[in-house]
Amino acid sequence: MYVQVLLRVSVVVACMLVVATAVIVGRHRLRTTVGDLVPRLRAVAPVVVVLASALLFNGVARQTVPDLSWILDWNFTWVIYDFEGGFIVWLQSFEHPVFTAYFSFIYIYGYVFMLIFPVIAYLALSDTRPARELFAAYTLNYVLGLFIYVIVIAYGPRNVMPEVIEPLLYDTYPRYQHLTRQVNRNTNVFPSLHTSLAVTVSLLAYRTRAIYPRWNSLAGFLGLSVAISTMYLGIHWAIDVVAGALLAWIAVWLSARLVGRFSLADAVRRYRTRSSETDAGRPPVDTAGDTTGEEAADRLE
Amino acid sequence: MPLPASDTDARISRRAVLAGFATGGLVTTSGCVRRARSIVGRDDPDPLSLTITTVPDDVDRHAVVIADTLKDNLEAVGIDVSIDYRAVEEFYREVLINHGFDLFVGRLPDLSDPDDLYEALHSRFVDESGYQNPYGYANLAVDDLLERQRRTDGEERRAAVADLLEAVVVDQPFVPLAVPVEHRLVRTDRIDGWNGRDLTTRRGFLDLEPADGVDDLRAVVTDPRVTENFNPLSAAYRNQGLYVDLVYDSLALVDGDELRPWLAEGWAWSDDQDGTDADSLEEPTTGRTVTVTLRPDLTFHDGEPLTAADVAFTYRLVADTTLGAGSVRSPASRYRGRVSVIDALEVHDERTLTITTSAGREATARAFTVPILPAHVWEERTGTAQLTGVSVAQGTTEAVVTDNVPPVGSGPFRFVDVSERQSLSLERFDDHFSLRVDDLPAPTVETFSTHVEPRSPAAIEAVEGDSADVTIHPLESYTIDDVTETTDVELHTQPSRVRYLIGFNARRAPFANPNARRTVARLLDKSHLVDSVFGGHAEAVATPLTGEWVPDDLAFDGEDPAVPFFGTEGDLDAEAARDAFERAGYRYDPSGSLLVRR
Incomplete structure (x- = not known):
């Protein structure tokens, strides 16, 4: 069942990616990318390794997080419910099959598309800094998010107000719970990682609006849709979404400051120059990924 | 909530008096000091604030909605309420082991035999952890x-x-609300013979009729706990213990209302006239013994023989998981009631042991349903569990905290593999005695695989989509009406x-006060809940036991005979309920909050 759902999501998202790449990235950029791909990949490789280790760690830690959280036993469900329970009820009063279909689509397919497309779009740029910032921001989202998940126990609206909140997604499409269950446990709703990752992409899209104006508009719209979908579907509280947006902002802010600060390529170059003191020639390593932070920021904004 | 006026006054006067002492000017005579002592020495009752402990919707929608209704009605009578939603194992841990609750809403397995009430309510268990008296209830008349x-x-x-039910109903140590009707979905094209079976016990999965060429049973569960922990003695991780029942054997097999010899070839009561008949029950009832004879050549799944010593070991372990070596006795958190009928044990040889008991036959025989654990595995688990850097509660033995994976039992199915929160696979134990003794129900399928689905709708999809043959856990009642039965898929x-x-x-x-418990009990309309929460798939009850045990005047006939609802059709008459609290001696402050001294 899980494999079936996964396959279905992959196919749909792949179609979306093909269309979006054609419209947004364009043939010209793709053509130059093909020839230039290897050095670009080499430039982003270090931060990809960091992200991959964060995800792997996340995968392992996810099994232990609930037990750790229950040892701390900081259960905020009631505090949140008591504080803002009415908002989600109000939001769901607009329930309509069209909205339900749209937001369910956004929650699963739109979200996955949103996370993958910028990888393609940014790798299609000769400047690898946006791509590196993207991976760094993803990593920060997962690491900071996991940390908060350990500390805070909170169940979402659908888990405490079943008679008011229609658990729209899982009752209409029970198979999706296979997918989300792999990613999230039901005690981990604060903050909304769906929101934080989507908003991260929106914020980065805003920074690259000069290059990809269409993506900026689309990402803004999708980011907002994802945020609303989590609440409309009864999965997250408004507070989770606000916290998610805040987490996104912090992740983007930090990644802009961290990326380029620790350059593996620089280290390699220094090592090589030192080992061949007499050789005054130019550094042997490709410099595609080594523009300084200031330069990149100038070019982007 | 604003502070009640009286409380504020008390604080001000206390502060003023202290200030008086500090300046030393005002207090000059001993009479004045005595008066001051009288003033500061009185504590006011506070507005009552309660926490309802329950589980989230993913675990049990019924409990969530009942808790919410109870919260609304408690608030209507001036009680401040919060709800503590806990993961299922955390719920049982908090309620049964730590007793850290004001009141809880949820389901408890196995409250269907009168002797289950002995475990649940006898005051001898107030200080133990587990299914034995989690309520801290003590009433000498009920004990009797x-x-x-x-x-x-x-x-x-x-x-x-x-008589017992009459007394319990007056006292309401807990409020029995409803007995659900269990619905499961089964596929009959691959495996048949589900009809009329009890699918919560081992017996339900023996003698099934697989079609030609079918040798695997595919089950789906909606509660993942069985993939996380396989300890038969764990109160937090066991539900009704079906999987324990499949992997472990007991002396007797529960078959409908009957107890059939299972590991035991038979048992003989000392007070039998002819020494063999186990069915005549009108005999004197004190100081009897029962001698149990095991079948020959029993083995555990690891090949070790199962002997009378293992049986005696299991009973001793349940009564005290330290086996007498600990500084305090530490009884197991399950099966404690059943084993407490045993006064003494004597092992004669590998196949026979004698149990001395002061209980009747019906209660004593319930000890025969306890799963028999291998002594060679569990005797190493009687020490205190160790966790570096953390002080462990007294009596927390390895036996009660082990996840017991892989489990070594002697049951009709043997553990093969588990993947946490994903799947569990069992296979038939080909050396099981039921396969060589005639007339015993026996395992028919070769493998018994189980996978976890998040909730009932997904479990229903699995059966309808032919990736499962049976839903092990009952379907949530809100999904039942949407199930379409076909020739191959049936509701059980x-x-x-x-x-x-x-x-x-x-x-x-x-809640030490029965009047407070009775008044809270009257805040819920049980027959209305059965319709609104269970969609009619349950029966409202006034007593925990049902059927033949219930005296006529305690039968639930549209209304609770002992604690009728304050109101009609689910609408609470809050005035009547507030009056009841006042009649019981409680007071309300001017803002309408119920005051309670805690």
Whole structure:
């Protein structure tokens, strides 16, 4: 069942990616990318390794997080419910099959598309800094998010107000719970990682609006849709979404400051120059990924 | 909530008096000091604030909605309420092990035999952890009646149980709400013979009829706990213990209302006239012994023989998981009630042992349903569990905290593999005695695989989509009406041993007071809940026991005979309920909050 759902999501998202790449990235950029791909990949490789280790760690830690959280036993469900329970009820009063279909689509397919497309779009740029910032921001989202998940126990609206909140997604499409269950446990709703990752992409899209104006508009719209979908579907509280947006902002802010600060390529170059003191020639390593932070920021904004 | 006026006054006067002492000017005579002592020495009752402990919707929608209704009605009578939603194992840990609750809403398995009430309510268990008396309830008259139903058999026991229920209903140590009707979905094209079976016990999965060429049973569960922990003694991780029942054997097999010899070839009561007949029950009931004879050549799944010593070991371990070596006794958190009928044990040889008991036959025989654990595996688990850097509660033995994976039992199915929160696979134990002894129900399928689905709708999809043959856990009632039965997919229905209830913690005010418990009990309209929460797939009850045990005047007939609802059709008459609290001696402050001294 899980494999079936996964396959279905992959196919749909792949179609979306093909269309979006054609419209947004364009043939010209793709053509130059093909020839230039290897050095670009080499430039982003270090931060990809960091992200991959964060995800792997996340995968392992996810099994232990609930037990750790229950040892701390900081259960905020009631505090949140008591504080803002009415908002989600109000939001769901607009329930309509069209909205339900749209937001369910956004929650699963739109979200996955949103996370993958910028990888393609940014790798299609000769400047690898946006791509590196993207991976760094993803990593920060997962690491900071996991940390908060350990500390805070909170169940979402659908888990405490079943008679008011229609658990729209899982009752209409029970198979999706296979997918989300792999990613999230039901005690981990604060903050909304769906929101934080989507908003991260929106914020980065805003920074690259000069290059990809269409993506900026689309990402803004999708980011907002994802945020609303989590609440409309009864999965997250408004507070989770606000916290998610805040987490996104912090992740983007930090990644802009961290990326380029620790350059593996620089280290390699220094090592090589030192080992061949007499050789005054130019550094042997490709410099595609080594523009300084200031330069990149100038070019982007 | 604003502070009540009286409380504020008390604080001001206390502060003023202290200030007086500090300046040393005002207090000059001893009379004045005495007056000051009288003023500062009085504590006011506070506005009552309660926490309802329950589980989230993913675990049990019924409990969530009942808790919410109870919250609304408690608030209507001036009580401040919050709800503590806990993961299922954390819920049972908090309620059964740590007793850290004011009141809880949830389901407890196995409250269907009168002797289950002995475990649940006898005051001898107030200080133990587990299914034994989590309520902290103590009533000497009820203790007497619990002893009497345990001592007696037949008609005499029936009368004792009727008296017991009358007493329990007056006192409401917990409020029995409803007995659900259990619905499961089964596929009949691959495996047949589900009809009329109890799918909560081992017996339900023996003698099934697989079609030609079918040798695997595919089950789906919606509660992942069985993939996380396989400890038969764990209160937090066990539900009704079906998987324990499949992997472990007991002396007797529960087959409908009957107990059939299983690991035991038979048992003989010392007071039998002819020494063999286990069915005549009208006999004197004190100081009897029963001699149990095991079948020959029994083995555990690891090849070690199962002997009378393992049986005796299991009973001793349940009574004290330190086996007498600990500084305090540490009973197991399950099966404690059943094993407490045993006064003494004597092992004669590999196949026979004698149990001395002061209980009747009916209560004593329930000890025969306890899963028999291998001594060679569990005797190493009697020490205190160790966790570096953390002080462990006294009596926390390895036996009660181990996840027991892989489990070594002797049951009809053997553990093969588990993947946490994903799947569990069992295979038939080909050396099982039921496969070589005639006339015993036996395992028919070669493998028994189980996978976890998040909730009932997904479990229904799995059966309808032919990736599962049976849903092990009952379907949530809101999904039942949407199920379409076909020639291959059928709904299986059976009565439940599970009880939905509100449990009170009598260790905490105001629930030491039966009047407070009775008044809270009257805040819920049970027959309305059965319709609105269970969609009619349950039966409202006034007593935890049902059927033949219930005396006529305690039958639930549209209304609770003992604690009728304040109001009609689910609408609470808050005035009537507030009056009841006042009649019980409680007071309200001017803002309408119920005051309770805690």
